[in-house]
Amino acid sequence: MSAFVRWLLPHPFLTLLLAIVWVLLQNEVSAGMVVFGFILGIIIPRATAVWWPERPSNFRMGKMIKYSLLVIWDIIIANIQVGWIVLTKPNSKLKPAWVVVPIDVRQPEAITVLAGTVTLTPGTISADLSNCGHYLLVHALHTEDPDAVREEIKERYERRLKEIFV
Numbered sequence: 715m716s717a718f719v720r721w722l723l724p725h726p727f728l729t730l731l732l733a734i735v736w737v738l739l740q741n742e743v744s745a746g747m748v749v750f751g752f753i754l755g756i757i758i759p760r761a762t763a764v765w766w767p768e769r770p771s772n773f774r775m776g777k778m779i780k781y782s783l784l785v786i787w788d789i790i791i792a793n794i795q796v797g798w799i800v801l802t803k804p805n806s807k808l809k810p811a812w813v814v815v816p817i818d819v820r821q822p823e824a825i826t827v828l829a830g831t832v833t834l835t836p837g838t839i840s841a842d843l844s845n846c847g848h849y850l851l852v853h854a855l856h857t858e859d860p861d862a863v864r865e866e867i868k869e870r871y872e873r874r875l876k877e878i879f880v
Contacts, residue, residue: 722756724763727775729755772880781874788835788870796836799856811860812841815850815867824879825850831871838863 736751829840842851
């Protein structure tokens with residue numbers, strides 16, 4: 715990619731995503747809306763590029779798409795589980811827990827995706843990241859085994875993020 719194209723499109727995937735979101739928000743697909751979406755998709759990342767000094771290198775988009783589908787599935791299942799807990803368990807029987815999850819990923823983008831995934835999945839929320847960036851504090855709504863929550867986050871999500879953000 716030439717230097718001009720990299721300058722113009724500092725985050726090409728974000729440009730494409732912004733254009734698509736713009737068209738979807740308009741509820742109407744027309745040439746003008748698509749062109750305007752791409753104009754916004756170029757201007758917004760270009761204007762915010764100073765706050766994005768580095769892009770993740772060796773990012774695997776195919777694995778990220780698979781990861782996204784997994785997270786969507788987990789959100790659906792967790793919604794059902796949390797709904798069942800809310801409807802059937804009295805507050806006195808809930809077993810909430812704080813779980814410290816040691817994390818091996820070091821890229822800020824990977825840590826952000828991991829914390830976001832935990833928060834998006836009903837029943838858990840990322841509450842804090844340690845100053846050193848090696849531990850994530852997670853609150854679980856109900857769990858019999860906090861170690862199982864920790865291992866599920868590491869195996870189901872972090873392991874895959876290591877493959878995405880090589």
